[in-house]
Amino acid sequence: MPKKKTYHHGDLKNALIKAGVEILAQDGVSGMSLRKVAMKAGVSHSAPYSHFADKQALIAAISTEGFRQLYERMSAVAEEYNSQPSKQLIEAAWAYVQFALDDPDRFKVMFSGILEKEKEYPEFVAESQRNFQLVKSIVELNQAAGILRSGSSDLTALSAWGIIHGFAMLLLEGQIPHAILELKSLRKLVEFQLKQIMLA
Amino acid sequence: MPKKKTYHHGDLKNALIKAGVEILAQDGVSGMSLRKVAMKAGVSHSAPYSHFADKQALIAAISTEGFRQLYERMSAVAEEYNSQPSKQLIEAAWAYVQFALDDPDRFKVMFSGILEKEKEYPEFVAESQRNFQLVKSIVELNQAAGILRSGSSDLTALSAWGIIHGFAMLLLEGQIPHAILELKSLRKLVEFQLKQIMLA
DNA sequence: CTACAATCTTTACACTGTCAAGATTGAGAG
DNA sequence: CTCTCAATCTTGACAGTGTAAAGATTGTAG
Known part of the structure; x- marks a missing residue:
């Protein structure tokens, strides 16, 4: 399943959760920022707000x-x-x-x-x-x-x-x-x- | 024991700990910022760094x-x-x-x-x-x-x-x-x- | 095909921890 | 008592943070 590089991600919500888990394991609780998670998911820093009300x-x-x-x-x-x-x-x-x-x-x-x-x-x-x-x-x-x-x-x-x-x-x-x-x-x-x- | 309003606080270290505990009880973990603690202790935002290496x-x-x-x-x-x-x-x-x-x-x-x-x-x-x-x-x-x-x-x-x-x-x-x-x-x-x- | 609603980006703002440079002052040396 | 210095505190600055508003893009229902 190759990742399509479209404007609409397709499954960003789960991608963010996954990215969050990875950053959590790597950088710890204090190292997990919304912006880092967004970047890891290949998306702008406030894209998460389309799927989550807040951090x-x-x-x-x-x-x-x-x-x-x-x-x-x-x-x-x-x-x-x-x-x-x-x-x-x-x-x-x-x-x-x-x-x-x-x-x-x-x-x-x-x-x-x-x-x-x-x-x-x-x-x-x-x-x-x-x-x-x-x-x-x-x-x-x-x-x-x-x-x-x-x-x-x-x-x-x-x-x-x-x-x-x-x-x-x-x-x-x-x-x-x-x-x-x-x-x-x-x-x-x-x-x-x-x-x-x-x-x- | 009246609080003197001198440049040197006198017991800032303990005052910061006390202020920190109070803010913790009031605003919770996420609400406790170094700057708020410093303000509550009546001192500038980076005064704490004279007594604590970091947060x-x-x-x-x-x-x-x-x-x-x-x-x-x-x-x-x-x-x-x-x-x-x-x-x-x-x-x-x-x-x-x-x-x-x-x-x-x-x-x-x-x-x-x-x-x-x-x-x-x-x-x-x-x-x-x-x-x-x-x-x-x-x-x-x-x-x-x-x-x-x-x-x-x-x-x-x-x-x-x-x-x-x-x-x-x-x-x-x-x-x-x-x-x-x-x-x-x-x-x-x-x-x-x-x-x-x-x-x- | 078209309009809309969902999704994503851009821009902006207030707040955070931290650092560097400078101001103030108490306390000990002379 | 005065001078000096180290400890203490302030000011100003910076990058990074969460989040809100406005606009751009696009899949999809009609």
């Missing part, structure tokens, strides 16, 4: 796309280990942490409040809720198997998410003491975290 | 100050309930979440990677480690009392921190479904989170 809207779109990919990864793992609840839980958590490590800046954008008024972006809200539903279903399977404490699956899902999310966050921000990181592999640390809330 | 350095100072206050709050609670391990744990966690809620934007600045090269600010690193040490000591007390699983106190402290930090983060970002928030008080939710990793 926040582009960030919302990037975040939403990120949630979609996160869902893909975790749901793939969940399906693969559908018959082994505890393994499903651990592998999904590992996928979550890997996702964070693969593209730390996008992960930060998704979760660190760079996006300020999330409620104004319904797609973003829907996609993030879809992820929570996935976690919840994994948790429920583990509760049924006696691996996680029974009780509100919402609250327990929140615990599971929280413990892994907290770990990922502290990891990305370098807040985890080096001594700990040298002690065990990341993978083992994730398992350790989860085992704190697992019964068996 | 990141001011942010580092604000974060460091934040960690100091967080430590104060948690250690006060820890001392108060020094003879009741489980209560000490819960109250310290509650203090942590309250700190996050009292000034969400400062909390975000401290933990959300707005500060990009933390390692270059040794005071920041020291202060954040001091907090972790405090958590560790609380955890160790609870391990000794059979309330938390025994084993590496570093790793267990990481779990406790992670589960509460994750909760606080999801809370601040509005990622916690409303249904859950309506179900229980925040205080009860924090307890619920911790009880996931508590034995008794």
Whole structure:
């Protein structure tokens, strides 16, 4: 599919999202300007305003796309280990942490409040809720198997998410003491975290 | 203590940090510009450069100050309930979440990677480690009392921190479904989170 | 084929972080 | 007490930012 060099780009909206993700990975959050994104997409600096109300809207779109990919990864793992609840839980958590490590800046954008008024972006809200539903279903399977404490699956899902999310966050921000990181592999640390809330 | 209107401010460094915290609380992360901070401190727009190498350095100072206050709050609670391990744990966690809620934007600045090269600010690193040490000591007390699983106190402290930090983060970002928030008080939710990793 | 609406460009503006050069001043040396 | 200097603060400038307004281009519906 060769890129046509017409006045109308054809699929600028997605091209901008893609360019944004790339610049994010390359230059970090503070290095991602609308103008750079536009230039990378081969378009004038205010062309983005035909597709996004402002920079926040582009960030919302990037975040939403990120949630979609996160869902893909975790749901793939969940399906693969559908018959082994505890393994499903651990592998999904590992996928979550890997996702964070693969593209730390996008992960930060998704979760660190760079996006300020999330409620104004319904797609973003829907996609993030879809992820929570996935976690919840994994948790429920583990509760049924006696691996996680029974009780509100919402609250327990929140615990599971929280413990892994907290770990990922502290990891990305370098807040985890080096001594700990040298002690065990990341993978083992994730398992350790989860085992704190697992019964068996 | 009347403010003298001299050419030399006298304590501009601390005044800038204070002004920064105030603007942060008022206008949010994206609204905190160096120039606004300088104006609020009653000083020209590039005066800050006599005390901070760049904007990141001011942010580092604000974060460091934040960690100091967080430590104060948690250690006060820890001392108060020094003879009741489980209560000490819960109250310290509650203090942590309250700190996050009292000034969400400062909390975000401290933990959300707005500060990009933390390692270059040794005071920041020291202060954040001091907090972790405090958590560790609380955890160790609870391990000794059979309330938390025994084993590496570093790793267990990481779990406790992670589960509460994750909760606080999801809370601040509005990622916690409303249904859950309506179900229980925040205080009860924090307890619920911790009880996931508590034995008794 | 034509008109319109969507898309993209150009131009402009206020604001940002940062730097360089100069003004002011407090404090120590003599 | 005076001189001097280094620390501190101001002024002025610059490139880069987000965004709004007005105009140019073009695919497409009628």
